[in-house]
Amino acid sequence: MKKIIVQKFGGTSVADTDKIKNVANIVIKERENGNDVVVVVSAMGHTTDHLVKMAKSLTPNPSDREMDMLLSTGEGVSIALLAMAIQAAGYDAVSFNAMQVGILTENIHTKARILDIKTDKLRKNLEAGKIIVVAGFQGVTEDGEITTLGRGGSDTSAVALAAALNAERCDIYTDVEGVYTTDPRVVPKASRLEEVSYDEMLELAHAGANVLHPRSVETAKQFAVPLRVRSSFKLDNMGTLILGVDKMEIFKPVAGVAADLQQARIVVCDVPDKPGIAASLFGKLAQENISVDMIIQSYARKVTNTNDIAFTINISDLPKTLTVLESLRAETQASDIKVDDNIAKVSIVGAGMIDRPGIASLMFETLAKLNINIKMISTSEIKISCLVDKADAQNAVKALHEVFGLECDEIADVKGDLPDV
């Protein structure tokens, strides 16, 4: 049996018909390698923006269900055009939307999760020798309602299809050349990682490296689908392979450095030191779907028997968070609520740091030498994050990138960009 490769192309890769022809060539090349190919595509370039603009001109709050109906047409266009381009080059191709394939999701609009993917139609068409083009980002409920998967949805469609088809690999073609040791816009000598583990990629993604949405990486990890990120436009290198740590061949203590400038720190001051208050506070935040990142609770002050609870959130959740805190004012008896959004979280990530105790101290030492004050620290098995002043973030990243030996000899000419929806 042939191996199956799933390829995914984002909106910038199919932005016009010339770019669609380029994608057709990449697809055909993989087919000529002797593999069966299933291609997942997003909507063309600015299609989604255009559709959203029309909807907003009708109503400020279009219903989620109708937004999904509307936006799902975008991939309907790109799949048909790509199938035509492949056919024009003399290969048999067929396009399917999510409803036709049976990409079953929860009955939640604008951010549904995939529950199951039917593979009969796909396998039948692969066996008939066809290249299959599937609409990303969209799904269908058991009742035939059209859903969309939210941010990073097309990546998730591709990974889930690869898992369902037991594919050899899922190749995510995008407008960057791969995953870098840090943002090349900040450190021009950032180097492309040949390999990175799922967990490292997740930490890098959460820490602000916007190449892949964490959700698609999590799905790839769950089903052990090897994931390759590479450029649709520069095919002279193989990009970055993301895989299980057990499969990795290259190992460094630190794989990458990332900065997240979208954080806000909140300090709830002088909370009585008694059980249940933190649980109540963070429980309420979770209910409101607010992700809390770093949390520090100070030792209780002896005299007042109170302590401070500090935590960080994404800056976009700040208004909601303050509303929650106000509603808990009586319960927390907080003397004050302090907000600092002039901060950044700088992280080093590496599966290799597990057995090497010196990494954290080298990080702190490096920041100290630059006179950078560390406001909070949090650690996971493969990540150490320090909260610093926003103004210090770039210097911190540069110094850490150098001290952990991540520089390459060449200067990257890549511009990082947000992943397409």
Add this chain to the structure above:
Amino acid sequence: MKKIIVQKFGGTSVADTDKIKNVANIVIKERENGNDVVVVVSAMGHTTDHLVKMAKSLTPNPSDREMDMLLSTGEGVSIALLAMAIQAAGYDAVSFNAMQVGILTENIHTKARILDIKTDKLRKNLEAGKIIVVAGFQGVTEDGEITTLGRGGSDTSAVALAAALNAERCDIYTDVEGVYTTDPRVVPKASRLEEVSYDEMLELAHAGANVLHPRSVETAKQFAVPLRVRSSFKLDNMGTLILGVDKMEIFKPVAGVAADLQQARIVVCDVPDKPGIAASLFGKLAQENISVDMIIQSYARKVTNTNDIAFTINISDLPKTLTVLESLRAETQASDIKVDDNIAKVSIVGAGMIDRPGIASLMFETLAKLNINIKMISTSEIKISCLVDKADAQNAVKALHEVFGLECDEIADVKGDLPDV
């Protein structure tokens, strides 16, 4: 139980978001009349042209299947936007594409015929108080392949839905005010018909009055669905009601005059007068899907024992027709094949002419007075057509329109336009 009204809006009626708001108002007004409303919409304005252009830039011959995949996205956009516009005005609305409804068609791409329409989902949503917006022009096969219905497809969708739902009426909103006694661009005093029978409408449509595609009228006749054609932009009159001749209240011997300038006449000269030749000729033309309109076979000439066979076709079928005739040259032994495309077919149509023998002679007399030579004549129960020189067509139409008393007092300010696909 509430009455169901099916409304259909073509591409010009939903060309932009302001026009979509206008459509939403018309829909809501019908709802406020106490009726359940199912709305069928076409793709927005020039969407189809834009999609076709992209496809053609990839390949001169895109596959029919992928063209259907591509074009069906057009209505996907307009149905979602219209549902949003209705919701924004405070009414409950839901959009469905053909796959979601279950508009089942033959497995033929770009010109499928509707086989069946599932009504469970529609009835359930009507019972829940919703206004339903359905994608016109598209269907789905039993295997889940997306099809389109060809020219006049959205009108046909609307009529078929009205039949399936046993609707009170199907209202076709378009950019003309109704069906006219003749083309108002030719005769400014053309008057709008309040009522016209299905058969008259069919003859008028075939005779060149491009308000409705004959297919939708045939479907309406078959299921006895009353059809109303009216303008989306000028709501001060009720347009034209098309219904069974038994239900008509207004009766005139002649309902309308039409001219078809897209005809070509072919004369196959000196064909031996023996059985089977005409059958073979017209059988072959039918096989090639060429519609033959008027046919005249002259009396056999005594001396040569040959005759001439003359017939008319649509001018677009001319090259195909000549190929067929060449291939039959040996069989027909024709001495010559003459082509005349400088002709027009002028027709008078009226269900009332059945019992009134003077109508035909009044037509011929009127043309004779103008010195217009009649080249061929054909008649049906409710139509008389004369082939004349193209240059005489306008004068013929004007004179016939006057002599059969079809003029109104006001000058129409409507411009006829092709129906949208």
